[in-house]
Amino acid sequence: MKAVLCKSFGPPSALVVEEVAALEPGDGQVVVAVKACGVNFPDTLMIQGKYQFKPDFPFSPGGEVAGTVMRLGPGTKRFKVGDRVIASVGWGGFAQEVLAKEERIIPIPPGMDFIPASAFLLTYGTSLHALKDRAHLSEGETLLVLGAAGGVGIAAIEIGKAMGAKVIACASSQEKLDLCREHGADETINYTTENLRDRVRALTKDKGVDVVYDAVGGPYSEPALRSIAWEGRFLVVGFAAGDIPRIPLNLPLLKSCSVVGVFWGAFLQRDQATTAAHLSDLVTLYASGKVHPHISATYPLERAGEALQAMMERRVKGKIVITP
Numbered sequence: 001m002k003a004v005l006c007k008s009f010g011p012p013s014a015l016v017v018e019e020v021a022a023l024e025p026g027d028g029q030v031v032v033a034v035k036a037c038g039v040n041f042p043d044t045l046m047i048q049g050k051y052q053f054k055p056d057f058p059f060s061p062g063g064e065v066a067g068t069v070m071r072l073g074p075g076t077k078r079f080k081v082g083d084r085v086i087a088s089v090g091w092g093g094f095a096q097e098v099l100a101k102e103e104r105i106i107p108i109p110p111g112m113d114f115i116p117a118s119a120f121l122l123t124y125g126t127s128l129h130a131l132k133d134r135a136h137l138s139e140g141e142t143l144l145v146l147g148a149a150g151g152v153g154i155a156a157i158e159i160g161k162a163m164g165a166k167v168i169a170c171a172s173s174q175e176k177l178d179l180c181r182e183h184g185a186d187e188t189i190n191y192t193t194e195n196l197r198d199r200v201r202a203l204t205k206d207k208g209v210d211v212v213y214d215a216v217g218g219p220y221s222e223p224a225l226r227s228i229a230w231e232g233r234f235l236v237v238g239f240a241a242g243d244i245p246r247i248p249l250n251l252p253l254l255k256s257c258s259v260v261g262v263f264w265g266a267f268l269q270r271d272q273a274t275t276a277a278h279l280s281d282l283v284t285l286y287a288s289g290k291v292h293p294h295i296s297a298t299y300p301l302e303r304a305g306e307a308l309q310a311m312m313e314r315r316v317k318g319k320i321v322i323t324p
Contacts, residue, residue: 034067085106130156142211294319
C-alpha cells in the first residue's frame with residue numbers, strides 16, 4: 001500500500017510517498033481502508049517534533065480517518081468487514097490503510113459521505129468537550145471564538161449555537177467572517193482591522209464574554225482574556241499562531257475567571273464512557289442538521305505536503321482532506 005512517510009522531523013516538503021507493507025491487526029485492532037483523512041493543525045506539529053506525542057520513525061501523519069473495515073484482529077466484536085467507519089488514530093492516516101483500536105471507531109452516521117466524515121471527529125469532539133466539560137457553557141451565555149473560520153472554530157460556532165449561546169466569531173478577513181456567519185455566528189470581529197476589546201465591549205454592553213475559545217494563541221489571547229466577563233472561562237485549545245502567550249496572572253484574579261486547558265486526545269484515553277456519550281451526541285447533532293463540516297479543499301496523497309503547508313500558513317477555511 002502507499003503511505004506518506006515522515007522519516008525525520010522537518011517541514012512538510014520533507015515528506016515522501018512510498019510503498020509499504022500491508023497492515024495486520026493485533027488484538028482489539030481493526031485495519032481500515034482509508035477513503036479520506038482529515039488534516040489538522042496537530043499534524044503540522046507532529047512532523048516537526050513539536051507535538052505532545054512523538055511516534056517512532058518512519059510514521060505517517062493524519063489522526064482522523066473515514067473508510068471501510070478491511071481486516072479484523074482477534075477479540076474484535078463490534079464491526080464486520082465492509083462497515084463504513086470513522087476512526088481516531090492519532091497518526092497513520094495519510095495512507096491507504098491504517099490500524100485503529102476498536103474502541104476508537106464509530107460507524108459513519110447515515111447519509112454522511114467519507115470526506116465530511118473524515119473531518120468530523122477531531123474538531124467536533126474537541127469543541128464539544130471544550131464547551132460542555134471544560135467551560136460548562138450555558139444557554140444564554142456569550143461565546144467568543146478566536147480563529148473562528150478554522151476547523152475547530154467552525155465546530156465551536158455550531159456547537160455553541162446548538163447549546164443556546166450567542167456566538168461572536170473572530171477571524172482575519174471578511175471572507176472568513178462571512179463563512180462564520182454561514183455556520184451560525186451572531187456577530188463577527190475582524191481582528192486585523194478592528195480593536196478586539198472595543199468591539200467586545202460594544203457587542204456585550206460592557207459585560208464581557210462568558211467563554212473564550214482560543215485555538216490561536218499569539219497576540220490575541222491577552223486582549224480576549226481582558227474582555228472576559230466576571231467568572232468567565234478562558235479555554236486554551238491550541239496555538240495556531242505559533243506563539244504561546246504568557247498571561248499575566250493578575251487577569252484571572254481581577255475577573256475571578258478560570259483559565260482552562262482542553263486536551264481532547266488525552267481525554268479520549270482517560271474517560272471512555274463520557275467520550276462514547278459525546279460521540280453519540282455528535283451523531284445526533286449531525287443528523288439534526290445543526291452541525292456540518294465545511295470542506296474547502298481535498299488533496300491526493302502525493303500533495304499531502306501542500307495540504308500541511310496550507311494549514312501551517314493559516315490559509316485553510318474550515319477543513320481540508322487527504323483522499324488516498
